[in-house]
Amino acid sequence: MDRLPTELIDRIVYDVESFSDYNGSHICSLRELDNWPASHNISRQAQRALAVLRLVDKAFCRSASRALFRYITIRRDLGPTFLPWFEALASSEYALYVRCITFELRPMSRERLRYVQLPEEVANRLPSLLPKFENLKSIHIWPFGGDRQEKTITMVAPILNSIANLPLHNLTELGLMVGGTPYLHDLFGELNHDTPVTQLAQRIQNLHVIGDLNNMTGLNVLLKSTPNLCSLTIEGSWLTTKRLVHRKITFGQTTPPLRFLDLAEIKISSNHLLALLEECKGSLRFLSLKAIELTAGSWMHILSQINKNLNLYMFLLTYDEPEEKEEEHWDLKEKLGLFHWLDEFKITWCVHGDIQRQVSANRLVAGLGPLSNAMMDEYLSRPSLKSAMLEKDYQLLMSRSWDFEKHQNQW
Known part of the structure; x- marks a missing residue:
């Protein structure tokens, strides 16, 4: 049998x-097209299929190995086989394929001493192992959640210190846990303004934080230490309970050239959300808001301000509403002066459609690819907000400032 062309093999791989149970493949393709920071998750089905493809022949093995070893996760239990496995990978030809290493820290032993020994063992071996991953660009360090999170989060500091002392010049992406412990302030605070860790932070362009956002001190200290951020992802938690952002998220005196902002699984007021968007509105081009619940204010005000003030190339939105607010959004005719033929629409859908129409126009001007057919069908056919509201109500809405809802709970 004739050998398949390399291009076809790479396309198959x-x-x-890219196989995923997630049905929003058009969104994934857009993220890639726009050079959005890559997702580090490959589905288990894809991993199993890639492992099978490696057995076909040398060409498939080479191509599938690049995909299979691109993102390495040191999973959960730091058991006795962890270090030998990691050492073997670092010494193999596959080390050159690795772009991202994720540490999921969870000691096997419940003995108090082992909580300390295991991260120290890892940290002590990293200086000799990580430099072998010559193409490493991203490191994520996630402590195990739950009732032992405070203990496992103490593991982060020694590992991060060890990484910062290495000549990993390609490392530009970092993922960290934000918790109630003061380790971020200890590492990035003003007293530590010229340490290997803070020097590493200045090189970071893509930052991903997860955790308890009730304590914002650590997050804001970290953001002040990363002046060259191009992308920022903030997730409330892996847990089902969303985390409340009750203080303003701020970048400090100098706002980084942030182009990508991804917020997920958090509770936040419209005022705090818009304050964050206002800080980076000059450079922001890609915005994703996933499973956001408002504690005060309205989506109408948020979306109208986004439509007026941001020059976006991509916008993704899924939001959660408390049950008591759902009914008022459906009562469109009485509350917002809608025409009778719009009874089936939520008013926020109209302004969301306006945003996507503007996004589509911005993409054409910037020379980017168009929105997918699925997104075109879903959003661009919606009636405009202006046609859905009385003129005086529409003009009043458009005249409002960013901070209009600072002291209000509704628009």
Whole structure:
């Protein structure tokens, strides 16, 4: 049998790697097209399929290995086989394929001493192992959640210190836990303004934080230490309970050239959300708001301000409403002066459609690819907000400032 062309093999492997149960494939393709920071998750089905493809022949093995070893996760239990496995990978030809290493820290032993020994063992071996991953660009360090999170989060500091002392010049992406412990302030505070860790932070362009956002001190200290951020992802938690952002998120005196902002699984007021968007509105081009619940204010005000003030190339939105607010959004005719033929629409859908129409126009001007057919069908056919409201109500809404809802709970 004739050998398949390399381009076709790589395409087959790419399609297998991209397989996901998530049905928003058009969104994934847009993220890639726009050079959005890559997702580090490959589905288990894709991993199994890639492992099978490696057995076909040498060409498939080479291509599938690049995909399979691109993102390495040191999973959960730091058991006795962890270090030998990691050492073997670092010494193999596959080390050159690794772009991202994720540490999921969870000691096997419940003995108090082992909580300390295991991260120290890892940290002590990293200086000799990590430099072998010559193409490493991203490191994520996630402590295990739950009732032992405070203990496991103490593991982060020694590992991060060890990483910061290495000549990993390609490392530009970092993922960290934000918790109630003061370790971020200890590492990035003003007293530590010229340490290997803070020097590493200045090189970071893509930052991903997860955790308890009730304590914002650590997050804001970290953001002040990363002046060259191009992308920022803030997730409330892996847990089902959303985390409340009750203080303003701020970048400090100098706002970084942030182009990508991804917020997920958090509770936040419209005022705090818009304050964050206002800080980076000059450079922001890609915005994703996933499973956001408002504690005060309205989506109408948020979306109208986004439509007026941001020059976006991509906008994704899924939001959660408390049950008591759902009914008022459906009562469109009486509350917002809608025409009778819009009874089936939520008013926020109209302004969301306006945003996507503007996004589509911005993409054409910037020379980017168009929105997918699925997104075009879903959003661009919606009636405009202006046609859905009385003129005086529409003009009043458009005249409002960013901070209009600072002291209000509704628009």
